[in-house]
Amino acid sequence: xxxxxxxxxxxxxxxxxxRLSCAASVRxxxxxxxxxxxxxxxxxxxxxxAISHVGGSTYTYYTDSxxxxxxxxxxxxxxxxxxxxxxxxxxxxxxxxxAADGRSVAIASRVGFSYWGQGTQVxxxx
Numbered sequence: 001x002x003x004x005x006x007x008x009x010x011x012x013x014x015x016x017x018x019r020l021s022c023a024a025s026v027r028x029x030x031x032x033x034x035x036x037x038x039x040x041x042x043x044x045x046x047x048x049x050a051i052s053h054v055g056g057s058t059y060t061y062y063t064d065s066x067x068x069x070x071x072x073x074x075x076x077x078x079x080x081x082x083x084x085x086x087x088x089x090x091x092x093x094x095x096x097x098x099a100a101d102g103r104s105v106a107i108a109s110r111v112g113f114s115y116w117g118q119g120t121q122v123x124x125x126x
Contacts, residue, residue, distance in 0.1 A: 002026055002115040004098045009120030012088055020083040020120060022098030029053050029074045033105040034081045035113060036072065038094035038122075045097070049083060050105045061105055066092075088124045095119040 008020040026032060035050035049072040050061040060072055071084040081098065098117040101108035108114070 002100050004100060004115055004117035006096065006098045006117045006120040009096060009122045011123045011125065014088060014090055014124055014126050016088050016124070017084070017086045018088065018122060020085065020096055020098075020122070022081040022083075022117060024079050024081065024098075024100060026079055026100070029076050029079075029081075031102070033101045033103065033108045033113070034072075034074060035099045035101075035105065035108070036081075036083045037097045037099055037113075038092075039097070039119075040091075040094040043094075047109060048096070050109070051081065052105050054104075059105070085122070088122075090124045090126045093122060093124050095121050 003025040005023045030053050033052045036048040037045050038048050039045040047063050051072045051074050052059050069087045074081045097119045099113035100115040101113045
């Protein structure tokens with residue numbers, strides 16, 4: 001069982017930045033897919049970004065709408081995954097969820113991530 005606790009959400013003006021944190025109860029991020037999803041009011045939950053460490057290499061993935069603005073990273077010493085969000089837009093407003101899975105990002109994205117946090121609210125005002 002993996003526990004995930006998000007933090008760092010809040011209210012920010014358009015063009016501003018926020019950094020979300022996800023503290024994970026794992027010993028290592030090796031071979032674990034970690035991801036951020038978001039859900040806006042009245043919309044389905046959508047993939048935002050993912051990161052995985054496999055065979056000494058790090059792989060990151062982003063949905064098109066956040067490429068160049070958001071950056072996902074992982075700190076193994078702190079067992080924490082971050083989502084740095086810059087140039088925020090009102091359409092980024094959503095509850096952001098951290099997710100984890102012992103399978104690859106590709107498989108977890110297809111069948112669903114196994115573990116989820118409670119979410120943190122991000123509100124971007126215009």
